[in-house]
Amino acid sequence: MHRTHLFNEGTSDAKPMKFGILTPALPLILAGLLTSAVLLLVACGGEQGKPASPPTIAPVGVVPADVQRPGDPRKGYQLLVNTPYVTCGIPYSAYRQTAEPPAPRLLLPGREGRNAELPYWLTARTTDAGVELVTSNCLSCHAGFFNGELIVGLGNESIDWTIDLVLAAEGMGMYIDNDEDAVEWRKWADRTASISPYTMTDTIGVNPANNLTLALIAHRDPKTLAWSEKFLLQPPPEKPLPVSVPPWWRMKKKHAMFYSTEGRGDHARIMMTATLLCTDTIAEARKIDAYAPHIRAFIATLEPPEYPFVIDRKLSNTGREVFEKNCSGCHGTYGVDWTYPNLVISLDEIGTDPELARRAVEDADRFIHWYEQSFYGENTRIEPAPGYIAPPLDGIWATAPYLHNGSVPTIDLLLDSTRRPAYWTRSFDSRDYNKQELGWRYTALKYGKAGAASSVEKKQIYDSSLIGYSNQGHTFGDALTDNERAAVLEYLKSL
């Protein structure tokens, strides 16, 4: 078992998303990094192509297990942080001119060669023509900071996908000075331009991964994976639905990937769709597929970090009783003999924002059909269920904000739907944590995005009135007494 990597090498908080090209968001786009939410299959209506039969909609309830290909977790980590599975990116010469050397807290152990000098979210690649690139990797979205420490596997809930990546990608061209570099830069900038309308979120912290993936699919021939500048399928709606990036350590318990359990079958192959931005041939895909099981194995052995503050053990024990009585039916039990039911809860029952699941079930036929015909569909299936999975709650204290759309700032509020703020903001500082409520310190606002005084403020407002951003549902904690709720919170610190 691999304990989650914790690194605490800096004093200032790490929010590596401020610097355009220097942030994960832009290189990310080089990458198509949707690892976790890859195929939520949000989509718009309008059918193109002619699916032979309607896609399978999975029932709500228990998700059955699928056999996973074995892998070596140690190799997996090495591959994760050293291998350029995303093959297009920024020429290193241009990167070097625009990026400061990363602070120590942004470096990861076990990185080799050029990677050792790159921030954790970038990986070096040398093309066959000898051009050195920096490419994005999974950790842009799948590593995050808590209390100033970088945690591999924690979803990045502070990444800024509101920026216009095209402007920055084109601007990078100013630093490209030879023909070989220019070829690589053009490929990356063109891909960026193709998909950037589908990645711009309204709010910092939420992720457009699903929409990005669908836009990429719409550019590719399913049989060959060849890229087409023109869409081959009707693309999804431009505006992405917000998604909170779930922590990787849930994967050891989950039978399917993504919130509506769309990702069934071989998880390693599904994870590979994170390379869709640049993987242009089946041969290239097969190369990645050969080692992907190691990376999956690493992910499946990750455990959450330990709660870094004091836990009241007595209160926690009380909380365990309350939890097992009220919550375990969906979320399982914890400890050495843990159990996890892998249950999808119907939209009616869970009552959280339905849009993500609804679109996955109702509006994704053409994408599912594409998938079935593709290399990715060889040993995997896209079978969304009309609901959301009740996730394992390991390390849940570290993963604020909550619900699949990140609409609730603390667990305390998740367990009391009557007190949730319709509009709120936070500092995006990973040290700005509320130990009593288990979540981000937040400021409730009287106005939503429409009332923001500036564009900067606007994108920092979580606005539950917007489509996909509702903070309703999961009312199961409302009936708890204040004492019971406090006890459950204490117990959750121990998971």
Place this chain on the structure above:
Amino acid sequence: MNKVLISLSVVVIALGSVMILRYQQISPATQPFNPLPQLLKSEANGFNAVKPGWQYVFPDDYGAHPNFQMDAWYFSGYLTSTQNQLFGFQMTFFRFALAPEKAASDSVWASNEIYRAHVAITDVGRKQFHVSERFGRAKLGAGASQSPLQVWLDDWEIRMPDENQSRFQIRATTKEINLILDLEIVKEEVTNVDTGAGMPPFHGYWLPRLRASGRIELGSDTITVNGIATLSQVWGGLSLYRGQIALNRFVLQLDDKREILIFQLRRRDGSADPINTGLLIAPDGAVRRLSRQELTLSVLEHWQSSKGDVRYPARWRLQIPEEDIQLDIVPMLRNQELNLSVRYWNGLVKVTGISAGQVVSGAGQVELTAYAPDPSL
């Protein structure tokens, strides 16, 4: 857009200046030394790096920033004489430091700073475009102070004379024409606006509206002029790279006291459509960012340069549907090509159109770079 726009637009000028050095196109008559070897050896590491969170302080930031490798000032505007003659003007100063330390030697040739400046005047009535360019280095008749602002290259100068530092004076003399202007700040600096595109490699601000008054001396005539001007300044590091991207800039000053800044990223190889972003400044100075999705800028006509070898866009239509703005942008003189050590087009334009059902007009300055072939190495 803001800093990115502002910065990069001035950087057109700044980069141009470095290209000059790079390509060694400096003629002996105007350039008494070859700074290229030193420039290539210049040590960027000893300078301040551009980082987020620069706290702008005015008037101090109008001055030079010697801890950074580069400063650039760019004034432009349009002027009307008492006899209704129309003129455009542009004036740039550029400071580039070769090394962060003060020169060890007392020799004037050991100075660490290179200066470049250019002045151009568009005489619309006579259909003439007067252009002049100079180089120098610190200690040899060129220099820049921090506060109050003073930058000079021989007898060309920009300075802030006032106690309260609310106005600039610029002065330039050439063989054909002299320019002496007083430029009073009407709207405050635009800076620290959300860029939407991350941090540019420069700090900078834009003064969208200055009230201009002064005189143009043309031959034996002294012409009293009044008008509107603008100033962009950036400071930071400098790349020696030429890149795949060329930069165009449109500064439009409307008679209804609004300003529009459009910044265009254009691939030199034309392999993608240009990307336009901008700023709209309200009469009260409020800044509205215009994303690339919110505006279209179409080229309606072209102009073949007088040498016949370069085709420049020469008439545009700008549409900003959300603001109900449609403007036609037309050069007041076609030939405003600067055939200096960097060859580009930068000239006075007339703006006419409709905004919210009302006729609007104005003038502006359009800068078009990298249409001419690069000088060979």
